[in-house]
Amino acid sequence: MLAAVALVAAACGTGASPKPSLDMPSSIGEAEDELNLIIWAGYAERGEVDPAYDWVTPFETETGCKVNTTDMGSSAEGVQLMESGQYDGGSFSGNATDRLMASGTVAPVNVSLLSNYANVFEGLKNKAHNSKDGVAYGVPHGRGPNLLAYNTEVVTEAPTSWDPIWEGGSEYAGKISIYGYSDFIADAAIHLMETTPDLKITNPYQLNQAQFDAAVALLEAQRDNGAVYWASYSDQVSGFAAGDLVIGTTWQFQVNLLQAEGEPVEAVLPDEGSTGWSDTWMIHKDAAHPNCMYLWMNHMMSAEANGQATVWFGEAPTSPQACTYAETLSPGHCDLTHATDEAYYSKIWYWATPRADCADTDAATTCKDQAAWTEAWTSLTGS
Numbered sequence: 001m002l003a004a005v006a007l008v009a010a011a012c013g014t015g016a017s018p019k020p021s022l023d024m025p026s027s028i029g030e031a032e033d034e035l036n037l038i039i040w041a042g043y044a045e046r047g048e049v050d051p052a053y054d055w056v057t058p059f060e061t062e063t064g065c066k067v068n069t070t071d072m073g074s075s076a077e078g079v080q081l082m083e084s085g086q087y088d089g090g091s092f093s094g095n096a097t098d099r100l101m102a103s104g105t106v107a108p109v110n111v112s113l114l115s116n117y118a119n120v121f122e123g124l125k126n127k128a129h130n131s132k133d134g135v136a137y138g139v140p141h142g143r144g145p146n147l148l149a150y151n152t153e154v155v156t157e158a159p160t161s162w163d164p165i166w167e168g169g170s171e172y173a174g175k176i177s178i179y180g181y182s183d184f185i186a187d188a189a190i191h192l193m194e195t196t197p198d199l200k201i202t203n204p205y206q207l208n209q210a211q212f213d214a215a216v217a218l219l220e221a222q223r224d225n226g227a228v229y230w231a232s233y234s235d236q237v238s239g240f241a242a243g244d245l246v247i248g249t250t251w252q253f254q255v256n257l258l259q260a261e262g263e264p265v266e267a268v269l270p271d272e273g274s275t276g277w278s279d280t281w282m283i284h285k286d287a288a289h290p291n292c293m294y295l296w297m298n299h300m301m302s303a304e305a306n307g308q309a310t311v312w313f314g315e316a317p318t319s320p321q322a323c324t325y326a327e328t329l330s331p332g333h334c335d336l337t338h339a340t341d342e343a344y345y346s347k348i349w350y351w352a353t354p355r356a357d358c359a360d361t362d363a364a365t366t367c368k369d370q371a372a373w374t375e376a377w378t379s380l381t382g383s
């Protein structure tokens with residue numbers, strides 16, 4: 001087992017009360033025989049799709065930890081799986097990590113035990129989606145924006161805004177591809193931040209009643225224009241390849257797959273900015289295989305594993321070393337994903353959980369919570 005030590009973070013010389021002690025390991029013990037992970041599809045490849053991309057087999061060979069994975073279809077599903085207690089850890093986006101930290105499902109991480117953590121870009125450390133009270137609750141996997149993809153033979157001029165999937169989408173009726181989860185309400189809110197400033201939206205995930213109603217109304221108009229919702233990346237890829245879809249929200253991952261097959265598809269980050277993800281590997285507080293999980297977290301920050309994983313999924317590597325390795329696999333990858341460009345990522349609203357308290361300290365403000373978003377999305381899409 002991991003040897004534990006209670007670490008107390010105290011405010012030195014300020015007279016402030018010390019933060020509560022946190023039980024974290026002081027060393028990594030002997031590896032167990034297996035590791036059970038919750039992942040986004042494509043986050044644990046073992047060369048079965050492409051032999052050039054295998055970061056699981058080397059880990060298993062080196063540590064003796066057999067990796068078992070379960071794909072999640074959404075952050076909500078990932079939270080449910082993690083709360084079941086059947087998994088050692090997983091890779092989660094910000095709209096799951098905040099819930100897992102708040103519920104106490106995941107444990108703080110002693111990053112001093114992870115040799116590769118020092119290499120991680122500072123812009124990825126100590127963020128609201130991976131830390132709490134200045135303590136790390138996971139390690140970065142990669143980040144990326146939700147992009148606007150388009151068929152260049154149909155949309156002949158590169159879009160600069162999200163308008164073609166909203167009010168300007170009439171000519172693409174029935175062929176607009178939309179991310180099929182309630183998180184997409186935030187994308188509507190971002191559009192309203194630009195087009196309807198009187199709503200005074202300052203955070204697309206924390207919406208009061210009037211702001212929420214405006215976002216839902218915009219989504220209803222989009223639905224009535226024949227929006228096609230995708231839950232699986234493969235659904236979107238096949239739709240674009242068949243010509244059934246011509247424009248819509250996507251990840252770089254799908255764009256890479258389509259371009260590899262010679263499809264006339266490009267993607268842009270519109271001027272308004274976008275939603276996106278910054279994913280984190282986290283460990284369950286009662287992990288059955290904690291040593292293997294710590295070894296996995298360190299492995300996923302190595303140049304080789306992170307370089308492969310982020311090229312495979314089309315997201316930004318987490319360190320200069322991973323960028324260097326990624327370039328050997330896909331020249332130009334770190335420029336494509338803006339790995340070192342914090343100004344670019346300042347335009348990205350990373351997925352977060354809608355909260356009734358608006359995620360602020362103003363008791364006078366109230367917002368629509370996750371349950372309200374889920375209910376509205378189900379009513380909107382019928383799923």
